[in-house]
Amino acid sequence: MTELHTGSAAGARFIGDLRDALPPDRVVTRPETLEGLSRDKAHVLEPGRALVGAFPTSAAEVSTVLQLATEHRIPVVPRGAGSGLAGGANAVDGCVILSTLRMDRIVEINTDDMIAVVGPGVINAKLSAEVAKRGLMYAPDPSSFEISSIGGNLATNAGGLRCVKYGVTREATLGLEVVLADGAILRTGRRSVKGVAGYDLVSLFVGSEGTLGVITEATLRLRPSPLPAGTLLASFPSLADAAKAVASMPSVTPSVLELMDQTTIRAVEEWQHLGLDIGSAAMLIARSDTADFGRAELDAVEKACQASGATVIHRSIDALESEGLMGARRAALPALERLGITLLEDVAVPRGRVVDLVQAVVRIAEEHDIRIGTFGHVGDGNLHPTLVIPRGDLAAQGRAMQAAEAIAAAALSLGGTLTGEHGIGTLKRHQLAGEIGPDGLRASWAIKNALDPLGIMNPGKVLPPRQAIPD
Ligand SMILES: Cc1cc2nc3c(=O)[nH]c(=O)nc-3n(C[C@H](O)[C@H](O)[C@H](O)COP(=O)(O)OP(=O)(O)OC[C@H]3O[C@@H](n4cnc5c(N)ncnc54)[C@H](O)[C@@H]3O)c2cc1C
CATH class of the missing domain: 3.30.465.10 (Uridine Diphospho-n-acetylenolpyruvylglucosamine Reductase; domain 3)
Structure with a gap:
């Protein structure tokens, strides 16, 4: 890969050419604006220092930015809304942050x-x-x-x-x-x-x-548009029981099947006062948008929940109440963020192994003495064990990093993946080899080199350095 230019002289020439080629409002260099553009929501990661921000409004303008970046060997970090959780949109030193937010038609x-x-x-x-x-x-x-x-x-x-x-x-x-x-x-x-x-x-x-x-x-x-959905809420005496219920309903495909553990339920309830059952160890939220507010499908879900030991089952066809429950689930991450710095895991396993995964997470939390709130898209086998680090507690941060590695390793050992939906970004780059192996890395680098031979596109993200691939 070619050496990228992050030094000030090359950077200044790049900015000059960018300003010449694009209308003035497309290029920003104010440090405060760059600072705001430089990080996503992966709070445990430190971004690099961006050189300049570009706000193109068309593919032609994006093309101009990339041609100039190629000419000057400047790294390019594409950026949407910056809500990513893997550091993918974080600045790298000397980069142009290419925001797409003005291409909103x-x-x-x-x-x-x-x-x-x-x-x-x-x-x-x-x-x-x-x-x-x-x-x-x-x-x-x-x-x-x-x-x-x-x-x-x-x-x-x-x-x-x-x-x-x-x-x-x-x-x-x-x-x-x-x-x-x-x-x-x-x-x-x-x-x-x-x-x-x-x-x-x-x-x-x-x-x-x-x-x-x-x-x-x-x-x-x-x-x-789907038919109006019915919603089912089930409370369980243990997290493993809730996971068991999910594994025991393979014949139904609800339109939503979400899990929240007690730590998450309590965090949401303390924040939003929705009347959630803070005594239950775990909660499943299922929705079905088949005929008659999903009656037949939710009957099957209810039966599976009962057989797995659900203590309370509540069903609703009221749209407002259902939206309230979905809102509670969507509040999970911001609610946990109120408790400390969060490190959000995003592992996924085959649905039949969810029970093993939640048990592994509970064990890892104990072993590393870290508070973990687990929630997620359990119907897809995709969970977000969220490690909560008390602010300023560096020792806990170290333990949390180790616990996160252990959770990822547990998911892989269960036939799962490091990331179900958030991506590798910078957060999990060092772990990718563990999932795709040296052949997968070599094939990925071959594709990268073919499409981006100078390595200017979001360098340092997703793929570990080529030199690190074992023979
Ligand atoms: C409260 C909360 C809840 C979330 N829930 C979910 C969830 O349920 N499911 C889920 O999948 N994620 C979830 N996320 C994570 C995040 O919202 C998603 O990853 C989302 O897709 C990122 O979109 P963004 O526009 O913010 O992208 P950014 O964070 O700006 O960028 C994400 C990545 O995409 C690249 N990128 C952005 N735009 C482009 C482009 N036009 N071309 C090429 N590359 C580009 C960036 O370089 C970066 O690598 C959640 C995040 C938060 C904060």
Whole structure:
């Protein structure tokens, strides 16, 4: 890989050329603005120092930024809303932060083809609201849907609450426009739901965390708005019992199947006073949008919960009450953040191994003397054990880092993955080899080198250094 220029003379020339090529409001160098653009929500990571920020409004302007970055060998960090949890959008020293937030146009919503064509800066909730007005649904709904951008969702292959039934972002992506490192504008994919011509480049770019190019437009699959959903809330005497219930309902696919443990329930209740049962060790929230408010499907869920020892089961078809419960689940992370610095894990295992995973997390919390609140998309086997570090307690921070490594190792040993939806970013870069192995790393580096030979795209993210690959 070529040496990237982060020194002041090269940087100054780059900024000068950027200002010459773009309208004045597209380029920012104010230190306070750069500081705000330099980190995401992975609170335990320290970002580098950005050189400049760019706010292009079109693919052509993104192309200009990348051509100049290539010419001057300047690292490029693509950035959506900065809500990522893996340090993917964190600045690296001497970089240009390329924000897509001004590319926020919904270009087309086509109800016949059931697709939307959007810029990367569109906020997920805005797209969802616009398509809902036309009787359609954009399915991927990360808990951060009100703040995260479609570009960020694509780049991380975001999951969400209803992904258990409708699939994650990759399943909703038909076509992409991507500006490559050298400034070339690539259009790949299609508008039809089916299509298998050539390599599946769309799937390659989805989840590539800004390391292969900048996504500048997406053609997204829409679905009919679902029927009104019914909601079921079940309380359990232990976390393992709740996990057992999930493993024992393989014949149903609720539209939501979420878990919260006692630490999380208490944190949400202390903050929002919603009347949650703080005595229960764990809570499952299931929704079904099949006929009659999901009656038959929720009957099956209820039976599985009862057989696994649920102490309280509450069902509702009231839309407001259901939304309140979903809000409680979405409040899990911010509620835990009120208790200290959080280190959010994002492991996923096959659904039948969730019981083993939650038991491993409880054991690891005890062994490392760390408070962990566990919640997540349990129907997908995807949990977020969230390690809470008392502010200023460096010893606890060290123990938390070790506990997080142990949780990731436990997930791998159960046939799972390091990250179900947040991505590798900088947070888990050192662990990637443990999951994909040396051959996987070599293949990944071959792709990276082919698309970004100078290594300017989000360097230091996702892939560990090539030199570190064992023979
Ligand atoms: C409270 C809270 C709840 C969350 N819940 C969920 C959840 O349920 N599911 C989930 O999956 N995530 C969740 N997240 C994490 C985060 O919201 C997602 O990862 C989201 O997809 C990031 O979008 P963003 O626009 O903020 O991207 P950013 O954080 O700005 O960027 C994320 C990554 O994408 C790259 N990137 C951004 N835009 C582009 C682009 N146009 N082209 C190429 N690369 C790009 C960046 O370089 C970076 O690597 C949550 C976060 C918070 C704070």
